[in-house]
Each structure stands twice: as C-alpha cells, then as structure tokens.
Amino acid sequence: MTEPHDEQQLTIQQNQWQKLPLIAIVYFSFNLLRQIVGQFIYLIPALLIGYSTIIESLPEAIAGALILLGVVLGSSWLKFHFYRFRLSHDHIQIRSGVLSKKHLDLPFHRIHNVKLEQPLFYRPGNHTCVVLDTAGSSKDEAKIFALPMQQALSLKSAIVHFASQPAASNGAPENEAADPSVPVTEPQEVELNRRSLSDLVIHGVTSNRIWIFLGGLAPFFDNIFEWLSELLLSSGMDLKALLDPSQQSLWQYSMTLLTLVFMAMLLLTIFSVLGAIINFYGYRLSRLNDRYIRRSGLFTRHEVSMRRSRLQMLVRRQDWLDRLIGRINLKLEQFNANIEHGQMMMLNNKIIVPSIKADECDALLQDIYPENRLSEIDYQPVDRRFLWRHCLFALLLHAGIALLLAPEAMATLITGLSLLLVSTLIYLRWKRWGFAIDNNFIYIRKGLFGVDYYSFALSKIQQTRFAQSIWMKPYNLCSVTLILACGGQSIPFIRCQQGRQIINIGLFEVEAHKASWM
Amino acid sequence: MHTEEFVNSPINELPDIETLEFTPLPPLYRKLNLLTNLCLFLFLLLATVALQWQSWMTLPLVISVNMDTIRFGxxxxAVVIPGYLYLADKRKGYALRQHDLSYRSGLIFISVTTQPVLRIQHVELKRGPIERKAGLASLQVFSAGGAMHTFAIPGLPLAKAKQIRRFILEHKDIAQHD
Incomplete structure (x- = not known):
C-alpha cells in the first residue's frame, strides 16, 4: 500500500500527497480499541458477573469478539486509506476522514510545539507519531500518525528551523538559528540534564508525600492510638470497646492495623516509584538553539519541546522531604491552551525536571534565564496582618465549635489544641510568603513545610488585578494577582505602594516594549 | 483615535493605576438590576403563598410549620441582597487608557482588573433580552489567561460598548498581531 521509496529517503517528499506507513493501522486500531474500552468500562463488572454465561455460549462470544476486531481493523484501514499529507517549504496540509472529510492547512509559523510520541509497538520499526501543537484549540492540532523516525526528525528540524528564523531576526542571541546551512542535518544539541534510575526512584518516593508523612508518624501510631483512646475514654467514649467487639486485645488489634497501613503505604510508594519510572525513564533534557527538549518514557517515549520564548513561568518546587534530602523539582510552564482537557494534557505540555540537586537547578536556571535571580534575590515578607486575619478566622471557627461543645471540658481542650496547631500552620505559611521584583522578573516564594519559588518575566503578564477589602484599606494593604497564559499568581497582603508599583511596572513593560508573550 | 508614538516615560514617572479615572456605569443599569432582583424575590414570596394554597400535594411538615419564618427570611x-447589589453596582466602573482597559467592582472587596490591549485575544458584545430592550450591552474581554480570567463590563450603553470594541479592534497593537 505504501510507496516503497518512503522508507529509504531521509528527507520528505515536498509538494506531493503522501500516505502513512502501514504500521499506522496498528496505531489507529489501538486508539479505537482504547476508546471503545473507555466507553464501555462500566460494562466490565457486568461481563465479570456474566462470566459463566459467556463460557456457556463461547462460540457466540468468540464470534462477537472477532466481529468487533474486524470492525476495528476495517475502520482503521479506512482511516489509514483516506489519510494523506503534503508538505511544502512552509506549511503542512492534511486530508483525512472517511465519511466527513477534513482538510487542514497548517502554516509552520503557527506550530508552537512539535512532540514525538513513540508507543511500544512503533519501536521495532523505529516509527514515531508526530504531534503538531498550535496555539489555537485542540481542534487545530495536527497529528501525523506514523513516520519513520528519520523522516520525523527531519520534518521536526524543518519546522523548528522555520520557526526560529523570525526570532533570530528579532535580535535573539542565537545566531546559528538564522544560518541557512543547517536545514536537515541536525544542529548540535546540548545536553543539559539526564536522570538516572536512582534519581527516578528518589522522585517516586518524594512525590508520594502524604504516605511518607504517615510513614514518618508510623512508629508513633501506637502511642497516638493510646493517647487518643484515653482521651476519648475520659470524655465518655470507650474506643477500645468500640473497636474491639470480639474481645481481642488492643495490641493485637493495633498491630494488625499497623501492618495493614504499612502494607498499603509500601504498595503506594511502589506504585509511585513505578509511575515515576514509566514517565521519566531515560530522561534527557537538551537544548537546540533556543528550544528545550525533554525526552523520556519507558513504554511510550514522549518528546516535548518548548522554545524559550514560549516559556511562561519557572517553578522551583521543594517539598519537606525534598528539602531534607536536597532535591528540587523544576518545572517550565508554557501556554496552557488545553487547560480544560485536564491533567494529562497539562503534564505533557510542560517540561518537568524531576528531583535535581541545587547546583544542577542553578545551572539550568542560568541556561534558561541568565539574568534570573530566583535563588539569590532578597524576598520581602508579606504584611503580618495576613497572619492576624487568618488566625482570626480560625479563632472564630474554633470558638463556634467550642460553644457548641461547651459543657465538655475535654472537648474544649481539644478545640484549643487544634486552634494552636492551625495557628502554627498559618504562621509557617506566613513565614514562607515572600515576593521580589527586579527589572525583568517577578519572584514569588510560598509554601508550608516545603518551599516553592515561582518566577516569570514581566513581559508575560496578560492581565493584572489589584484587590483590596474595606478592612485592608485603613492599613494601606492590598492583594495583587498577575495573570499569565499558564494561570494566575497572587501576592496577598502587601503595601498598596508595592502592589501598585508591581502592576505599574508590569503594565509598562507589556505596553511600552510590546514584547510577545509566546 | 490614538497617536503613533508611544510615550515612553522614565520609570520614576510610570503611568499609575492609582490615578485612573473611572467612568461609572449608567444609572439605568443598576436600576434595571434592582428591579430584576426585586422581581425575583417577589416571585419567590408569591411561590410560597401558592405552595400553601395549592391542594395537589402535601408539603413536608418542616416547611409547612415554618412557612412564616421562611417568608420573613x-x-x-429581599431588602438586604438587592440593596447590597444596588450599592455594589453603583461602585462599578471602567477606565480606558491608550493602552489598557480597567474595570473596577466590589463594595466590600474592591478589585481593579486591568487588561492591556496588546494582550486581548478577542472581544465580544453580549446582550440579553432585558439589555436589548434597554439598549445596553456587556463587553466581554478575553485574554490568553484562560476562561477563568475573562472579565466583562456590564451595562454599557450600546453605542459606548461598540465604540470601545472598535477602539480595541483598531488598536495598532492588535492590528499588528493579526
């Protein structure tokens, strides 16, 4: 079916309608099957219950399965048959559709991301699926379902080369980008980071936060349990009797409980580690001119690339466990057109560098934004009325509960302790809040046990919001929200002058310099 | 409509959002809103009467016993909520500068949203049946910040809304980027 010369040529035929390699049928079938399974997932229990009936009428069931398979293969073949694409020097055209025909004409300059996906079944023949993201809706997204790897790479470099030309003429420092002598031969890629298996295991463990927290508490479970049951006993509730109807001793019971909790935690940690390995196996972050490329994946190999100009915000995350072992998760967030498509899309759209060390993080930051001072700038605290306000809220809430439980002295004590705990958490949160601004960037620090830094260029601001309640006004305080293409960031309880200054400088930067945000 | 040169003032004389002069929304808008809200509560009160007098179904005891309390509430x-909204509507306003559009709202929590024209993706005029009758329109402004951060200036006189829309569409920042 396919033209045989397809496989041999390194460059793609221009101005000629082409078909996909045959292997694309597998891709179509797989996708269709996945959709069907996804649609009828709620039928699985029914199938399991009706297992015996299925066994009884085995021939019919097999016939049904074969018909389904036939339909899937047939429609995949039709899809494959009607799919054609054509490349010219600056745009790609795709004709597809069996019943309703679609014709997509996509100029290269509208493509802002080229992703290569290599599912497991594409590996033997070294094929890949090319996803062309545009800034528009997902309907405009183009997919070339299968291409030999070499062709895909040359197509990608052609698009990348085309896209980087206007940037170079804007005075970007990457002079190589405008060099016309590198159309198909790969320009040298600089490898910036690589994650080993042990890094991924660390990432899996540290990103499994709640369970680790419980794990840390595990040695004290018995004491906590004792203390709690005593407490409840003195307020008229016999926990032991409640939990122990068969008269087994408490230590047996709690040991069983403890073992179960441990097993669950171990299981979840293993899942988390497996998840990290599946997602990030063979992780490589590299840079080609001004384009950052992340490649990873155990089964389906994902390749996400992002031009520096598309980068909206840097996020440097450290949970308390990360802080303890000195690891950092760095995220490069870009424009989020698919925000309503849920987490999966978002995950594929940003570049995450998992569990790196501080020096690696600094080196990456230096490479991305040399003027960025995220790690060394002085952060200004937010006003302490942030603390008072939130504590007052907590106090009112607790007072309400205490009033309801008024006669019980022990209940009041528990409410008091809870208030103390909540206030401590609010204090920690307040201590973490910080912000800074310099000529090019805004920096925000927040967190509770961990600490997260956010930084973005002033020119990426889409919209600003200055907010003030009537209780903030007398103290000359305000909250500022800066909206970017990847979501908003707020700084609460800062001086009005500071808030206005941030907004004024941000607006000035956007409106006067007219920098593009992508 | 606007000059070709951008006035690039030095950083110590930044254009300040504090000096923005907001144009309040026309009084007709808040009066209409007040009327609509009052009608809503009147309808609810009438519904309670209708519920008590109808004979097709028996009301749950909790409701029939507390009918007077419900009506009082x-x-x-009906006094507090439309009153509050009326006062809040009075505070709403917009300000148009050469390069951005601001919208102020809120009575207790006051917020000023500013949208640079350069970052506007598109604008829409929306008119419900009441707005059409009254000759008003809402101007919706979309940025790349996503659906969460879209803002609308309601109750603009139609001519004014169209004028602002034209200003945005003909702004050289937008025209350049299309």
Missing amino acids: LSLA
Whole structure:
C-alpha cells in the first residue's frame, strides 16, 4: 500500500500527497480499541458477573469478539486509506476522514510545539507519531500518525528551523538559528540534564508525600492510638470497646492495623516509584538553539519541546522531604491552551525536571534565564496582618465549635489544641510568603513545610488585578494577582505602594516594549 | 483615535493605576438590576403563598410549620441582597487608557482588573433580552489567561460598548498581531 521509496529517503517528499506507513493501522486500531474500552468500562463488572454465561455460549462470544476486531481493523484501514499529507517549504496540509472529510492547512509559523510520541509497538520499526501543537484549540492540532523516525526528525528540524528564523531576526542571541546551512542535518544539541534510575526512584518516593508523612508518624501510631483512646475514654467514649467487639486485645488489634497501613503505604510508594519510572525513564533534557527538549518514557517515549520564548513561568518546587534530602523539582510552564482537557494534557505540555540537586537547578536556571535571580534575590515578607486575619478566622471557627461543645471540658481542650496547631500552620505559611521584583522578573516564594519559588518575566503578564477589602484599606494593604497564559499568581497582603508599583511596572513593560508573550 | 508614538516615560514617572479615572456605569443599569432582583424575590414570596394554597400535594411538615419564618427570611433577604447589589453596582466602573482597559467592582472587596490591549485575544458584545430592550450591552474581554480570567463590563450603553470594541479592534497593537 505504501510507496516503497518512503522508507529509504531521509528527507520528505515536498509538494506531493503522501500516505502513512502501514504500521499506522496498528496505531489507529489501538486508539479505537482504547476508546471503545473507555466507553464501555462500566460494562466490565457486568461481563465479570456474566462470566459463566459467556463460557456457556463461547462460540457466540468468540464470534462477537472477532466481529468487533474486524470492525476495528476495517475502520482503521479506512482511516489509514483516506489519510494523506503534503508538505511544502512552509506549511503542512492534511486530508483525512472517511465519511466527513477534513482538510487542514497548517502554516509552520503557527506550530508552537512539535512532540514525538513513540508507543511500544512503533519501536521495532523505529516509527514515531508526530504531534503538531498550535496555539489555537485542540481542534487545530495536527497529528501525523506514523513516520519513520528519520523522516520525523527531519520534518521536526524543518519546522523548528522555520520557526526560529523570525526570532533570530528579532535580535535573539542565537545566531546559528538564522544560518541557512543547517536545514536537515541536525544542529548540535546540548545536553543539559539526564536522570538516572536512582534519581527516578528518589522522585517516586518524594512525590508520594502524604504516605511518607504517615510513614514518618508510623512508629508513633501506637502511642497516638493510646493517647487518643484515653482521651476519648475520659470524655465518655470507650474506643477500645468500640473497636474491639470480639474481645481481642488492643495490641493485637493495633498491630494488625499497623501492618495493614504499612502494607498499603509500601504498595503506594511502589506504585509511585513505578509511575515515576514509566514517565521519566531515560530522561534527557537538551537544548537546540533556543528550544528545550525533554525526552523520556519507558513504554511510550514522549518528546516535548518548548522554545524559550514560549516559556511562561519557572517553578522551583521543594517539598519537606525534598528539602531534607536536597532535591528540587523544576518545572517550565508554557501556554496552557488545553487547560480544560485536564491533567494529562497539562503534564505533557510542560517540561518537568524531576528531583535535581541545587547546583544542577542553578545551572539550568542560568541556561534558561541568565539574568534570573530566583535563588539569590532578597524576598520581602508579606504584611503580618495576613497572619492576624487568618488566625482570626480560625479563632472564630474554633470558638463556634467550642460553644457548641461547651459543657465538655475535654472537648474544649481539644478545640484549643487544634486552634494552636492551625495557628502554627498559618504562621509557617506566613513565614514562607515572600515576593521580589527586579527589572525583568517577578519572584514569588510560598509554601508550608516545603518551599516553592515561582518566577516569570514581566513581559508575560496578560492581565493584572489589584484587590483590596474595606478592612485592608485603613492599613494601606492590598492583594495583587498577575495573570499569565499558564494561570494566575497572587501576592496577598502587601503595601498598596508595592502592589501598585508591581502592576505599574508590569503594565509598562507589556505596553511600552510590546514584547510577545509566546 | 490614538497617536503613533508611544510615550515612553522614565520609570520614576510610570503611568499609575492609582490615578485612573473611572467612568461609572449608567444609572439605568443598576436600576434595571434592582428591579430584576426585586422581581425575583417577589416571585419567590408569591411561590410560597401558592405552595400553601395549592391542594395537589402535601408539603413536608418542616416547611409547612415554618412557612412564616421562611417568608420573613425571604422578605429580609429581599431588602438586604438587592440593596447590597444596588450599592455594589453603583461602585462599578471602567477606565480606558491608550493602552489598557480597567474595570473596577466590589463594595466590600474592591478589585481593579486591568487588561492591556496588546494582550486581548478577542472581544465580544453580549446582550440579553432585558439589555436589548434597554439598549445596553456587556463587553466581554478575553485574554490568553484562560476562561477563568475573562472579565466583562456590564451595562454599557450600546453605542459606548461598540465604540470601545472598535477602539480595541483598531488598536495598532492588535492590528499588528493579526
């Protein structure tokens, strides 16, 4: 079916309608099957219950399965048959559709991301699926379902080369980008980071936060349990009797409980580690001119690339466990057109560098934004009325509960302790809040046990919001929200002058310099 | 409509959002809103009467016993909520500068949203049946910040809304980027 010369040529035929390699049928079938399974997932229990009936009428069931398979293969073949694409020097055209025909004409300059996906079944023949993201809706997204790897790479470099030309003429420092002598031969890629298996295991463990927290508490479970049951006993509730109807001793019971909790935690940690390995196996972050490329994946190999100009915000995350072992998760967030498509899309759209060390993080930051001072700038605290306000809220809430439980002295004590705990958490949160601004960037620090830094260029601001309640006004305080293409960031309880200054400088930067945000 | 040169003032004389002069929304808008809200509560009060007098179904005991309390609550809300909204509507306003559009709202929590024209993706005029009758329109402004951060200036006189829309569409920042 396919033209045989397809496989041999390194460059793609221009101005000629082409078909996909045959292997694309597998891709179509797989996708269709996945959709069907996804649609009828709620039928699985029914199938399991009706297992015996299925066994009884085995021939019919097999016939049904074969018909389904036939339909899937047939429609995949039709899809494959009607799919054609054509490349010219600056745009790609795709004709597809069996019943309703679609014709997509996509100029290269509208493509802002080229992703290569290599599912497991594409590996033997070294094929890949090319996803062309545009800034528009997902309907405009183009997919070339299968291409030999070499062709895909040359197509990608052609698009990348085309896209980087206007940037170079804007005075970007990457002079190589405008060099016309590198159309198909790969320009040298600089490898910036690589994650080993042990890094991924660390990432899996540290990103499994709640369970680790419980794990840390595990040695004290018995004491906590004792203390709690005593407490409840003195307020008229016999926990032991409640939990122990068969008269087994408490230590047996709690040991069983403890073992179960441990097993669950171990299981979840293993899942988390497996998840990290599946997602990030063979992780490589590299840079080609001004384009950052992340490649990873155990089964389906994902390749996400992002031009520096598309980068909206840097996020440097450290949970308390990360802080303890000195690891950092760095995220490069870009424009989020698919925000309503849920987490999966978002995950594929940003570049995450998992569990790196501080020096690696600094080196990456230096490479991305040399003027960025995220790690060394002085952060200004937010006003302490942030603390008072939130504590007052907590106090009112607790007072309400205490009033309801008024006669019980022990209940009041528990409410008091809870208030103390909540206030401590609010204090920690307040201590973490910080912000800074310099000529090019805004920096925000927040967190509770961990600490997260956010930084973005002033020119990426889409919209600003200055907010003030009537209780903030007398103290000359305000909250500022800066909206970017990847979501908003707020700084609460800062001086009005500071808030206005941030907004004024941000607006000035956007409106006067007219920098593009992508 | 606007000059070709951008006035690039030095950083110590930044254009300040504090000096923005907001144009309030036309009084007709808040009066209409007040009327609509009052009608809503009147309808709810009438519904309680209708519920008591109808004979097709028996009301749950909780409701039939507390009918008077419910009516009292509704009447109280009918004074407080539309009153609050009326005062809040009075505070709403917009300000148009050469390069951005601002919208102020809120009575207790006051917020000023500023949208640079350069970052506007598109604008829409929306008119419901009441707005059409009254000759008003809402101007919706979309940025790349996503659906969460879209803002609308309601109750603009139609001519004014169209004028602002034209200003945005003909702004050289937008025209350049299309």
